[in-house]
Amino acid sequence: MVDDLHQPNSLMVRKLESIFPLTDEEKHALQQVxxxxxxxxxxxxxxxxxxxxxxxxxILEGFTCVYKLSYAGRRQIMALxxxxxxxxxQSLHLEIMDFSIASISPCTVGFIQHxxxxxxxxxxxxxxxxxxxxxxxxxxxxxxxxxxxxxxxxYTRIAHLLCELLLRLKAVGLVEDMxxxxxxxxxxxxxxxxxxxxxxxxxxxxxxxxxxxxTEKSRVTVPDWQRLVxxxxxxxLYLHQQGRNGP
Amino acid sequence: MVDDLHQPNSLMVRKLESIFPLTDEEKHALQQVxxxxxxxxxxxxxxxxxxxxxxxxxILEGFTCVYKLSYAGRRQIMALxxxxxxxxxQSLHLEIMDFSIASISPCTVGFIQHxxxxxxxxxxxxxxxxxxxxxxxxxxxxxxxxxxxxxxxxYTRIAHLLCELLLRLKAVGLVEDMxxxxxxxxxxxxxxxxxxxxxxxxxxxxxxxxxxxxTEKSRVTVPDWQRLVxxxxxxxLYLHQQGRNGP
DNA sequence: CGCGCAGTTGACGTATGTCAAGACAGGTGG
DNA sequence: CCACCTGTCTTGACATACGTCAACTGCGCG
Numbered sequence: 001m002v003d004d005l006h007q008p009n010s011l012m013v014r015k016l017e018s019i020f021p022l023t024d025e026e027k028h029a030l031q032q033v034x035x036x037x038x039x040x041x042x043x044x045x046x047x048x049x050x051x052x053x054x055x056x057x058x059i060l061e062g063f064t065c066v067y068k069l070s071y072a073g074r075r076q077i078m079a080l081x082x083x084x085x086x087x088x089x090q091s092l093h094l095e096i097m098d099f100s101i102a103s104i105s106p107c108t109v110g111f112i113q114h115x116x117x118x119x120x121x122x123x124x125x126x127x128x129x130x131x132x133x134x135x136x137x138x139x140x141x142x143x144x145x146x147x148x149x150x151x152x153x154x155y156t157r158i159a160h161l162l163c164e165l166l167l168r169l170k171a172v173g174l175v176e177d178m179x180x181x182x183x184x185x186x187x188x189x190x191x192x193x194x195x196x197x198x199x200x201x202x203x204x205x206x207x208x209x210x211x212x213x214x215t216e217k218s219r220v221t222v223p224d225w226q227r228l229v230x231x232x233x234x235x236x237l238y239l240h241q242q243g244r245n246g247p
Numbered sequence: 248m249v250d251d252l253h254q255p256n257s258l259m260v261r262k263l264e265s266i267f268p269l270t271d272e273e274k275h276a277l278q279q280v281x282x283x284x285x286x287x288x289x290x291x292x293x294x295x296x297x298x299x300x301x302x303x304x305x306i307l308e309g310f311t312c313v314y315k316l317s318y319a320g321r322r323q324i325m326a327l328x329x330x331x332x333x334x335x336x337q338s339l340h341l342e343i344m345d346f347s348i349a350s351i352s353p354c355t356v357g358f359i360q361h362x363x364x365x366x367x368x369x370x371x372x373x374x375x376x377x378x379x380x381x382x383x384x385x386x387x388x389x390x391x392x393x394x395x396x397x398x399x400x401x402y403t404r405i406a407h408l409l410c411e412l413l414l415r416l417k418a419v420g421l422v423e424d425m426x427x428x429x430x431x432x433x434x435x436x437x438x439x440x441x442x443x444x445x446x447x448x449x450x451x452x453x454x455x456x457x458x459x460x461x462t463e464k465s466r467v468t469v470p471d472w473q474r475l476v477x478x479x480x481x482x483x484l485y486l487h488q489q490g491r492n493g494p
Numbered sequence: 495c496g497c498g499c500a501g502t503t504g505a506c507g508t509a510t511g512t513c514a515a516g517a518c519a520g521g522t523g524g
Numbered sequence: 525c526c527a528c529c530t531g532t533c534t535t536g537a538c539a540t541a542c543g544t545c546a547a548c549t550g551c552g553c554g
Contacts, residue, residue, distance in 0.1 A: 049484075068391075070394060070480060076393055093379055125375075139337065139382065146389060147315045147317060198502080199541085233318040237297075238345040432533090433533065446509090448534060
């Protein structure tokens with residue numbers, strides 16, 4: 001991944017190729033799209049609710065989150081995004097941002113002008129379909145999070161989230177020996193699963209005590225995938241990762 | 248609305264015209280798309296999780312919901328759909344359904360073959376954009392529901408849901424004198440906001456006692472919009488209803 | 495070396511869940 | 525037209541998962 005960065009759009013090509021093989025023409029066109037790369041520290045806003053952005057972004061390194069605040073000032077994280085993800089494709093068609101995006105860890109992010117996106121998509125309608133599909137998978141993940149937060153207890157919610165992250169990170173080569181980096185604080189986890197930080201702390205402890213996960217600093221390792229799947233009531237269907245259904 | 252039914256696609260034309268004016272050609276093409284109309288009783292499945300549908304649908308009359316079950320058999324309703332909505336546009340690009348759709352009230356639903364959808368979209372790329380936009384608004388609603396369920400208390404959740412329904416029903420002409428029909432049981436409401444049916448009952452009672460809503464059978468009337476908005480911490484931005492922001 | 499943030503722990507509070515009984519209403523059949 | 529039945533809503537008593545608060549620990553970083 002790191003060496004790929006010299007060719008900034010290669011991650012996008014890989015992403016779209018995971019949907020269907022691209023023609024050389026399509027690949028070439030994508031490589032031509034200008035990308036502005038920025039590096040960010042942790043906890044910086046990338047786009048803010050109410051903005052009318054003229055570009056969208058792709059995460060190249062690090063983790064970001066999509067969030068909103070309630071009037072009481074409580075934060076709900078609606079999505080975590082990992083390298084390869086494009087969290088604000090929707091801005092192509094919805095003028096005003098209805099959520100904010102912030103970095104969770106240090107990040108590198110690529111920005112692409114809407115106009116440039118539209119041009120490639122016009123020339124290659126299959127790319128439109130691929131980007132549309134990306135946003136549909138995002139929506140599917142939102143739905144699963146609704147089920148998670150609305151109907152499952154804290155223990156299951158966290159296990160479920162870890163299952164999801166493992167599979168998504170695996171898909172971009174960021175899992176080795178069932179171990180991945182989770183650069184979130186417990187407070188961020190709490191905001192993602194809709195429970196309080198101290199309850200996250202306690203729940204993680206029982207997950208560790210049950211041998212479902214092991215942690216060391218911000219590295220998480222899953223000694224027994226099947227156990228984690230059961231703990232999280234996890235069914236990977238909603239990720240729509242073609243061909244994959246386990247690590 | 249009822250008389251429109253003789254021209255089944257007119258609701259779709261209206262829906263897309265709320266996004267941008269359609270050319271006569273586009274309208275004409277849409278009118279040519281074959282639609283199969285079915286009528287359903289309440290509580291019937293329209294599409295099931297795991298299906299690989301070859302068509303998508305538009306709600307013409309009545310209410311439907313999108314839902315999933317947890318392993319414990321608890322149901323989370325992720326979305327309520329009202330006339331004009333197209334709940335499974337995603338099946339155009341995601342082969343396997345990751346949720347089920349069921350009628351909540353008696354319904355009439357129009358079914359359109361994927362192939363027919365794809366053909367119009369190919370001929371008129373702006374229609375692709377319009378349908379894509381529809382799915383993006385759905386996603387935005389999922390996000391707001393995440394905030395609602397994850398961070399707000401029962402009282403606020405229900406008030407918020409009522410705000411949303413009022414605006415969406417208003418947009419399709421189903422609100423008169425701040426009154427609309429809500430053909431859901433309290434159990435369905437409960438599954439939509441992630442609380443228990445008996446707590447829904449109690450919460451509705453205090454909403455009524457506070458004068459925020461009035462109910463009579465399944466009719467809900469909102470005597471003071473501003474009060475309901477405050478009770479629900481409601482900001483209509485996420486609905487992306489162009490030009491509108493209140494009833 | 496010390497500051498500060500993240501995580502932990504315990505005591506305690508509460509919003510909401512559960513269970514079970516009763517009231518009510520709409521529809522059906524005699 | 526009445527009696528019944530079924531599904532929905534309501535009510536009360538009680539249980540509990542989770543939240544809150546506050547103090548303490550430990551580690552990383554300047």
